Amino acid sequence: xxxxxxxxxxxxxxxxxxxxxxxxxxxxxxxxxxxxxxxxxxxxxxxxxxxxxxxxxxxxxxxxxxxxxxxxxxxxxxxxxxxxxxxxxxxxxxxxxxxxxxxxxxxxxxxxxxxxxxxxxxxxxxxxxxxxxxxxxxxxxxxxxxxxxxxxxxxxxxxxxxxxxxxxxxxxxxxxxxxxxxxxxxxxxxxxxxxxxxxxxxxxxxxxxxxxxxxxxxxxxxxxxxxxxxxxxxxxxxxxxxxxxxxxxxxxxxxxxxxxxxxxxxxxxxxxxxxxxxxxxxxxxxxxxxxxxxxxxxxxxxxxxxxxxxxxxxxxxxxxxxxxxxxxxxxxxxxxxxxxxxxxxxxxxxxxxxxxxxxxxxxxxxxxxxxxxxxxxxxxxxxxxxxxxxxxxxxxxxxxxxxxxxxxxxxxxxxxxxxxxxxxxxxxxxxxxxxxxxxxxxxxxxxxxxxxxxxxxxxxxxxxxxxxxxxxxxxxxxxxxxxxxxxxxxxxx
Numbered sequence: 435x436x437x438x439x440x441x442x443x444x445x446x447x448x449x450x451x452x453x454x455x456x457x458x459x460x461x462x463x464x465x466x467x468x469x470x471x472x473x474x475x476x477x478x479x480x481x482x483x484x485x486x487x488x489x490x491x492x493x494x495x496x497x498x499x500x501x502x503x504x505x506x507x508x509x510x511x512x513x514x515x516x517x518x519x520x521x522x523x524x525x526x527x528x529x530x531x532x533x534x535x536x537x538x539x540x541x542x543x544x545x546x547x548x549x550x551x552x553x554x555x556x557x558x559x560x561x562x563x564x565x566x567x568x569x570x571x572x573x574x575x576x577x578x579x580x581x582x583x584x585x586x587x588x589x590x591x592x593x594x595x596x597x598x599x600x601x602x603x604x605x606x607x608x609x610x611x612x613x614x615x616x617x618x619x620x621x622x623x624x625x626x627x628x629x630x631x632x633x634x635x636x637x638x639x640x641x642x643x644x645x646x647x648x649x650x651x652x653x654x655x656x657x658x659x660x661x662x663x664x665x666x667x668x669x670x671x672x673x674x675x676x677x678x679x680x681x682x683x684x685x686x687x688x689x690x691x692x693x694x695x696x697x698x699x700x701x702x703x704x705x706x707x708x709x710x711x712x713x714x715x716x717x718x719x720x721x722x723x724x725x726x727x728x729x730x731x732x733x734x735x736x737x738x739x740x741x742x743x744x745x746x747x748x749x750x751x752x753x754x755x756x757x758x759x760x761x762x763x764x765x766x767x768x769x770x771x772x773x774x775x776x777x778x779x780x781x782x783x784x785x786x787x788x789x790x791x792x793x794x795x796x797x798x799x800x801x802x803x804x805x806x807x808x809x810x811x812x813x814x815x816x817x818x819x820x821x822x823x824x825x826x827x828x829x830x831x832x833x834x835x836x837x838x839x840x841x842x843x844x845x846x847x848x849x850x851x852x853x854x855x856x857x858x859x860x861x862x863x864x865x866x867x868x869x870x871x872x873x874x875x876x877x878x879x880x881x882x883x884x885x886x887x888x889x890x891x892x893x894x895x896x897x898x899x900x901x902x903x904x905x906x907x908x909x910x911x912x913x914x915x916x917x918x919x920x921x922x923x924x925x926x927x
Contacts (some may be wrong), residue, residue, distance in 0.1 A: 436619045441874035447905075467663045468841045469705050470834060471695060472654075474647045474713035477670040478511040478640060487690050492669045494659035501525060507670055509648075511640050514741055515539050515600055515877065525652065528645045530632055530800055531808050537635075537702040540628060542597055543604075547865050550617050556581055562775050563620070564604060631814050632701045636814070637823055649796045650831040657856075658838045663845075666838075667707070669694065673714050677721070680728035687735075691728075696735045708738035708925055711834045716744040716789060718767040724776045726914070730778075730787035739913075741837075744789035749892035754792050755821045758879045760888040773838070779893050779916040780922035787914045790829030791894040792878040792908050797825055798860045800816075824862075826878065829897045832856055836908060837922065848922035854908050861904035877906045890918050 465491065471492065495503045503522060510519040516538055522528060534540045549559035556739040606629075608623040635641060638913055645796050658666060671691075679691040686692050697707050716722045726742070733740035744753045751763040767775075798804040799814040806812075815823045840853045862874040877884075877897040886909070888894040893914040898907045 464853075467665060467705050468709070468838070468846075469665050469667060469699070469707050470709040470711060470838060471667045471669060472705040472711045472713070472834075473669045473671050473676060473695075474651075474711075475643055475670070475672045476509070476641075476647055476651070476668060477507045478509050478522075478644050479815075487671065487675060487694070487801070490666050490670060490694075492694065495651070495655060495666055495668050496658075497655045503668070504648070506839075509644070510635065511642075511644060513537060513539075513635070513639065515597070517527070525648060528641075528648055530636060530810075530812060530814075532639070533635060533810050534628075534632060536805070538597075539600070539604075542601055543624055543628045544629070546601060546605075546629075547621055550620045550624065553617075556617055560620070563602055566746065569759045610876065617680060630816075632810070632812060633814065633816060633823065641710065642825070643713070646796070646825055646827045649711075649753060649825070650827045653827075654835055654838075655729055655829060657835055664838060664841055675916075676714065677725060680724050680795050684726055686728060686731050692732065692735070696730055700736075707737065709834060710734065710736065710738060710740045711828075711830055712740070712742045713828055714742055715828055716742060716748065716777075718745065718747045718765075718771050720768065720771050720774060723771065723778055724787070726787060727778055727781075727783070729915075730783040732782075733786040733924070734783050737925070739786045739788060739921050741788050741790065741830040741833050743793070743830045744791045744894050746791055746889070746894075748789075749791075749889050749894060754879050754881075754885075758881065758885055760885055763888075775893065776916070777815060779914055781841070782915075784893075784915040785919050786835055786921070787915045788895050788911060788921040789893060789914050790831070790833050790897060790908075791889060792897060793826035793829055794832055794876070794877045794897055795824060795860050796827045796860070798862050799824055804862065819880075820864075824874075829877070829895075832897060832906060833895065833908060836911065840922075846925075848925065852911060854910075855905055857903075857905045859904045859906060873902045876904060893918075 480592040493503055493506070504525050505523060509522040512524075514521050520533075522532070546559055546562065549555040549562075557581065602885060605624055605627040605723050608626045636645075654666060658664065660666060676691065679689045680686070682689055687697075695707060695710060698704065706799075710729060712729060714725060716726055729740040729742055746752075747765050747767065749763070750765045751757060751760070757763060800807060801813045801815065802811070835856060836853050838850075840848065843853065844850045859875065859876045863871050864874050866872045877899040879899065880901055881896060881898045886898060889896040890910075890912055893916065895908065895910070895912045895914075898909065899905075900907055910918075913921040913924070
């Protein structure tokens, strides 16, 4: 092939091969396995601390070695008000009970609750709550969570070296003024504050992404029949690291991610990755064009496809959960993004890229009627943001499962019937505005044909909830190209 480049507007995101040349046609049953590679944030801040990308192992994973792989990645997170990272030795540790019993913040809150309930220590605990010697902003805990996610929490932590000050900042919004506070209402306030702090820790920091990725990976391992012909692999890489790889050079063949995902498996005796799966969710930002271009370029070099998730904002919808009807969509993306997005979708490589939307549910919310906690009366969904408090997983994982299951059934013949529905997903029955029970859509909303068409026209592959069932249907696995094409047509064995 001759040398060429990938053009995204003014960006040249290059190649050593001609990405415009025709792709090889799929072969017949030639014994070539299907290898799927997940590139995702799986270690948190644990496994990647000392290991550069060039030395990081790509691990085969399946239902039999899942726990072993989890332990090997030394999963850990930096959390606010913690001197050391919190480690997760096993998959079951990704649970609010583990957070509640193993972090300093909740240990302090539990001790405070016990002191308030004990007449002998009530006055001491009351002084801890009402002391004014170390003022702390009420929103400091939220800032700490944001800092932990971005890596900028150390300056904020300097403000709360007094643990009592942080406890006051968390509990004070839940204490109703009273001239003579009594133990019972104060204990209830601490309990309420503990619930809210746990919700924030689960939903606003790095824990949410870590749990979503591991539960989605567990979902894949449990539902893919791994064999000599079908294997799933993982590479622990953060979103920031992957973006840095795509920003490093205008020639993708010079990057480490190209060497690990394309060059190494293409050596004699190797098996290329036919499906590259990323945990990133594309937004309508100019910098995300480079991510989409980079992933699709890697897929083309592998004679495979890339799967990623996308925000509905790309289609002009601020939120599908609040405005599912395209007639109500008013979001305006940046003009430069729209121009570059149109250019990329017109490139042949876009036929190798699937962008799934919306998200889908992989576990029920924690609560007394669904999945109660052992150590705290806890309702994961609150009245302020119930939809976003679900653990939604990126839609690309579900697309990967459908491709793997179709391969199990048809081998490389993707021209035959492609499986288009996943069953036995969590179905949450919740009250509607009038208090009547309804089934929460497993893929965020019950989507009309009009909405699905609008997403496809914007370059997204729609996931559609089956009404009142624990199932999601993907009628067509379509590419991001304009016009949309069957993405599986881009795979060659």
